[in-house]
Amino acid sequence: MEFIDLLLLFVALSLTFLWVRYWSVTGGGPKNLPPGPPGWPIVGNLLQVCLQRRNFMYIVRDLRTKYGPIFTMQMGQRTLIIVTSADLIHEALVQKGPIFASRPADSPTRLLFSVGKCTINSAEYGPLWRTLRRNFVTELINPARIRQCAWIREWAMDNHLKRLQKEALETGSVEVMSNCRLTICSILICICFGARISEARIKEIEAVLKDVMLMTTPKLPDFLPIFTPLFRKQLTEARELRRRQMECLVPLVRSRRVFVEGGRIPSGNPDGLETEMASPIGAAYIDSLFGLEPVGRGRLGEEELVTLCSEVMNAGTDTSATTAEWALLHLVLDQNIQQKLYEEIVNCVGKNGKITEENVENMTYLGAVVKETFRRHPPSHFVLSHAATKETELGGYTVPADANVEFYTAWVTEDPSVWKDPGEFRPERFLEGDGVGVDVTGSKGVKMMPFGAGRRICPAMTLGTLHVYLLLAKMVQAFKWVPIQGAPPDPSETFAFTVVMKNPLRAVILPR
Ligand code: HEM
Numbered sequence: 001m002e003f004i005d006l007l008l009l010f011v012a013l014s015l016t017f018l019w020v021r022y023w024s025v026t027g028g029g030p031k032n033l034p035p036g037p038p039g040w041p042i043v044g045n046l047l048q049v050c051l052q053r054r055n056f057m058y059i060v061r062d063l064r065t066k067y068g069p070i071f072t073m074q075m076g077q078r079t080l081i082i083v084t085s086a087d088l089i090h091e092a093l094v095q096k097g098p099i100f101a102s103r104p105a106d107s108p109t110r111l112l113f114s115v116g117k118c119t120i121n122s123a124e125y126g127p128l129w130r131t132l133r134r135n136f137v138t139e140l141i142n143p144a145r146i147r148q149c150a151w152i153r154e155w156a157m158d159n160h161l162k163r164l165q166k167e168a169l170e171t172g173s174v175e176v177m178s179n180c181r182l183t184i185c186s187i188l189i190c191i192c193f194g195a196r197i198s199e200a201r202i203k204e205i206e207a208v209l210k211d212v213m214l215m216t217t218p219k220l221p222d223f224l225p226i227f228t229p230l231f232r233k234q235l236t237e238a239r240e241l242r243r244r245q246m247e248c249l250v251p252l253v254r255s256r257r258v259f260v261e262g263g264r265i266p267s268g269n270p271d272g273l274e275t276e277m278a279s280p281i282g283a284a285y286i287d288s289l290f291g292l293e294p295v296g297r298g299r300l301g302e303e304e305l306v307t308l309c310s311e312v313m314n315a316g317t318d319t320s321a322t323t324a325e326w327a328l329l330h331l332v333l334d335q336n337i338q339q340k341l342y343e344e345i346v347n348c349v350g351k352n353g354k355i356t357e358e359n360v361e362n363m364t365y366l367g368a369v370v371k372e373t374f375r376r377h378p379p380s381h382f383v384l385s386h387a388a389t390k391e392t393e394l395g396g397y398t399v400p401a402d403a404n405v406e407f408y409t410a411w412v413t414e415d416p417s418v419w420k421d422p423g424e425f426r427p428e429r430f431l432e433g434d435g436v437g438v439d440v441t442g443s444k445g446v447k448m449m450p451f452g453a454g455r456r457i458c459p460a461m462t463l464g465t466l467h468v469y470l471l472l473a474k475m476v477q478a479f480k481w482v483p484i485q486g487a488p489p490d491p492s493e494t495f496a497f498t499v500v501m502k503n504p505l506r507a508v509i510l511p512r
Helices: 003-024 046-052 056-067 086-095 108-113 127-139 143-148 150-171 176-193 199-215 225-262 285-290 302-333 335-349 357-361 364-376 410-414 461-478
Strands: 070-075 078-083 195-197 275-277 392-394 397-399 404-407 479-482 493-496 498-501 506-511
Touching (some): 046 056, 108 225, 127 285, 143 461, 150 461, 176 195, 176 199, 176 225, 199 225, 225 275, 285 302, 302 335, 302 461, 302 498, 335 364, 461 479
16 A cells, blocks of 8 residues: 555544544533533434434433433534523523523424514514514503403303313213313414404314424424425425415405404405404404514515414414313312312302403412412423524533524423422412422522523413413313213323323313
8 A cells, every 4th residue: 555545544534533523522522512412423313312212302301310401412413402400591591591582593394484483482582573572562462452352261261161061962071182272272363363263264273273383393304404405395295284374364364454454344254254353453463463564574464474373373272271181180180179179269259150360360279270280291391492692601511602502491390309299299389388489480590480481481471371270260160070980081291292191181071
């Protein structure tokens, strides 16, 4: 072998070594990233994660014990910094709030459904996000608007109880999640578009929303954008779904526009469907969006209007319905808790009295049941992905600006050094025990944070909680909930956008 061949071989081997080392060492090194499991060239830890065939949250739970409260995972071309301890979560989201308040880059599929990040949840920390979020807070969830829309919840809850009764009569039991989903979705459609529509159309919209959520969960091209051309079929399917979504919701946008701009009920149903304009002008979320002109975007078109209303339905349906399902599971399993709650309701409004929104906010035991459900079963085990606005430092490590920062918030409520017997469901802990005075917004310190914390905290936490309160109070006042004989509920969990019961709860309802 010539000297030059030897030299070339040496150079090639050295480069290969450095390349492998670069990709396989996720932590430490010259970048000072947090430690993490070694990965493969190009794919990083992606293969290891895929081969485990377990949900990501379980893999993170295990890695936490090995790598500590902050670690790195190299998922293809994406660097994920995972943060799991209460102290570091508080430091990042509250103390360094503005720095960790952005969102990471999105895949082409997600960009399609957010019209290039034109939603509150996906927008980068900046003027667009500020305008959209401010509008949402002042127009949709200010206390006066919530009171003004109380009739929507009353209408939807009446339908809910009738539907449960019918299902019980026909099948002998009721499925909780699907009914709660439908009811909350009908409320949010009416809040967004000011329209009362038929159950068949609500179901259609709900089905599309579910498909959108499944379509936008992270897939391989999110981590390996260089292979995006290989996933053309996926993008075609996404475009087809987007077309369906537009087809489903644009008629509601147009009907409302006629109503708002013409000051009249659309004559002869221009959308060809039954749409009853029920909210006065100005009371629907979309009314505020018609006039909005975010900097750099100008007037919002139908694409953006559909996207922003879908965001509300997406964000508010599964989260509240999941909480109601887990709460009812515990009421079915522990009849003492259910009886205590029933007695509180009867003491407050009587056996057949009407439960109002003011009533539920004053029911302390109901509040404790719901808080314990948020603690024991946070609907999402991570908050949405965050990103730092610039390279920064956390826990002594570097967090690059282009990394996904993932906060695994479920660990905080599972931590035995924070909660006594964390696996038990005990609402009383919020009346006299380790839950008294806990701040769910996490601003003073993090003990539980079902809604996130800091700048990106859920802006609709009061509305979401109100939906859960009303569902539980009305369902428990109307019926006694008991297990199906020979088929007790199975508390196993699975991931479906939120962490839900693997086998959806079915129970027998007995009129009180
Ligand atoms: C029990 C009910 C709910 C729970 C547990 C919940 C939880 C959350 C969580 C964990 C986040 C992410 C926070 C972060 O990224 O740091 C979030 C964001 C958000 N939620 Fe909720 N949510 C609920 C109900 C609702 C409802 C009813 C709506 C709309 C009416 C809504 C609208 C939003 C929006 C727009 C964001 C994005 C905020 C931003 O990025 O600035 N949520 N929510």
